[in-house]
Amino acid sequence: MAAESSEPPSPTGSARLPPRWFIRAAWVVHRAIYNVSGGRLGLRRPTPRVWGMMRLHTVGRRSGTARIAIVAYFEDGANLVTMAMNGWGQPPPAWWLNLQARPEASVDLPEGARDVVAREANGEERERLWAVFRTLEGGDDLDAHAATRERETPIVVLEPAAAKP
Template structure:
């Protein structure tokens, strides 16, 4: 299905995704806001109903250069959890492809904290449990499952475990 295809959600109406140009522009503005503010704006801590925002540093699988993305997350004990959703576009995000090639990464968290992590994809019952946490968050304008149905593949749930 095309990313702008509508899915019916009984509670919130049809799932709608903005045009790709809008999503990529928003990402660029978000990164610029973080950079221009010296890191004072652009990241946030998660709450019980709203996901947080963190900066994820990976190593490019082809270039070997550092790549940075700002991604949604929540805490699961000592782990950080995110989704490899690429703005609900169909292809996997480059940062997830980079982590599949080299799972060692680092994150910048709100308040200036920096953490080394190792990534893995959640599977089975663990994935279902973590997906349900995202599902319960009110941060989405449409049902999470309806948004995920816009993609031709299952959206990976990524666990970032602290690594000394």
């Protein structure tokens, strides 16, 4: 199994991404669709070939303000798995920085809300989960896109939070 490249991007690399303004506009439109539809549109369950979409609720690491991001995921047993990428841009997404400061979060899934605790996958677990992302829609370009980043893309595991007594 090939590992994600940590080499800087080559100017002739095969990764083709839309311009940053387009990616940011797509995020705004996605959130608007979710909000305007009252949550009826914008989330989806994953299938064996297509990643799902969930709303991730975090708390701002500096502001303490509630933050929400819509992110792709797949299920790994009881866990939800996502990538901490920022439209393949260099900086890590704010939601990942927030989770590193405070791993307790919640998610909205098509079937309802769930409390979770975040952690980064490492070693063999990371490689196994990265390989799953390769099998999903768009995964054939995953390694090329990852190679455009200067640092390794974290794989984030969202484990069910322990039930409160």
